[in-house]
Amino acid sequence: MSSPKPAPSLEKAPTSPPSDSDDDQETFHDAATHFSPEDEATLLAESNATKAEANTLFAQRDYAQAISTYDRALSSCPNYLDYELAVLKCNIAACHLYLEHWKNTIDSATEALENLERLDPLPEQSRGDKQQQQQQEEKQNGTAKPTRSLGKETSSSDDTVVEIPPDEDEAAALHRLTNSDARLADIRRIRIKSLLRRARARHRLATWSSLTGAQEDYTLLQSLHTAATTTTKSSLHTQNIASQDLRTVRDALARLPAEIDKAKDKEMGEMLGNLKDLGNKILSPFGLSTDNFKMVKDEKTGGYSMNFEQGAK
Template identity: 45%
Template sequence: MSGEDYPSDDDKSFVSARSSHHVSGQDTGHPPSGSRFSPKEEASLLAESNKLKADANSLFAHGSFEEAVQTYDRALSSCPNYLEYELAVLHSNIAACHIKSEQWKEAIDSATKSIEALERIDPLPKPKESQGTGQGKLQTQSAPSAVEEIDDETAEKIEALEKSGRTRDDVQKIRVKAFLRRAKARSETGGWAALQGAYEDYTFLATVTNLSPMDKKTVQKSMAEIGPKLEDAKSKEMAEMMGKLKGLGNSILKPFGLSTNNFQFVKDENSGGYSMNFNQNT
């Protein structure tokens, strides 16, 4: 099944013991600022979070999407808030539930939280500067360089991730799912800004080298479909904006016996600029 349809992102568990009790004095995954739980406390909270996640996965599989979201939220509350990978999985799973319920805005928000959590573990390469400002010029993520530069803080997070039994490939797997889900929700939301965001998400996904054949097909098809929709949405919203500006202008000019029809903009084909002409008789 496609990664954007089923939330079971994480079948592995690096906590072998399952515990149904909370740590004494702590019933959430939020330690004092700047600190971490002890290994025993962390294991207990994470075991509880994993149990709730498994319950939520089961609810999702049976089509109980609202109950699944509630249970994933409980898993988030139990999970230590510095375990970014686990948080990213849960947020991505919640996004999948919202997509099934056609709650597009909520799906976008949850998928974005997943992407941001993974970014704190293993940041993507900085985007290339966009070339030019003409129509259709979009910023896209640059491909990783041959020698990737990683700062000390990121290196520590990656080392901690690997000690927990995860790899950067695992991060990339969840990142792909979250981008697919956000792109899907954005494209369904419609509107110029949402469609542009969806196109940029799919543009990034098109640079991922290890996409599954099904996901690659989804990305290619979606990009081809979004192009015309994006131009239509842009034209429609520009027309609506100009209509509102014209209405505002008419309300200001009316006391003077004028309207926006008295002003005509003429494009200079040589320079590409516009000049404004006033016509009293219009």
């Protein structure tokens, strides 16, 4: 089988401030425990060094060994550093995708997304739409409430007013906000990568449930891209999808409904075949068979009804 395209690329965590992490079977770090800055830096340096080895193996297309090495990087990294965990797991998903290990790709990408969700939860769509509608109505009616501030103000990259404590230096605060926005951009970039990899694996797995999951992932990717390209809030532009990936998303969404229906009919047919075999074993002592029972599909609902025919053979 050919490798899925476009080829996945590795993700790298920023080197300053350092942060790459995950827990593993070899070394367990209690989730409630935070290491001292010195110990954390030591563990992180070890993890980063191991990750660099894995990156080299990936570049050499030794994906199986790269996975093992990424796992070692995870084991030496504190398990409360969710972003760094997500980077490593996203890279592991890329390796599995190349190896066509669809289920492992799905698992690794899902774990990466769970780590990212703790850092930057996706908003509830209905809630976001309701708030946006309410704000628009307030602007039209002239009833929008002014923003209140208790201290000096500056604007972050998402155009919302951020309050700076009166005792904090403004230059230091701006530096902190810039770093925060940069990390948010990285988080959302890795989210896009993880969603793409999981969606591709689900699509290639090609079961009824996996195709439905792929459709959900591709729909989310499209909505994130749409939000990024239709809003003036610059922080959301970090969710833009590359043109080649966007074509993949749109093509998949166009093809998936028919593929889902086909997979559903196939799996339902296999399930009914298995039930028929089981039924024949049960009914044969009574001189009956499943041929005495006629399954009729309701084309409107997709459900089935059963009719009994006494003389059927």
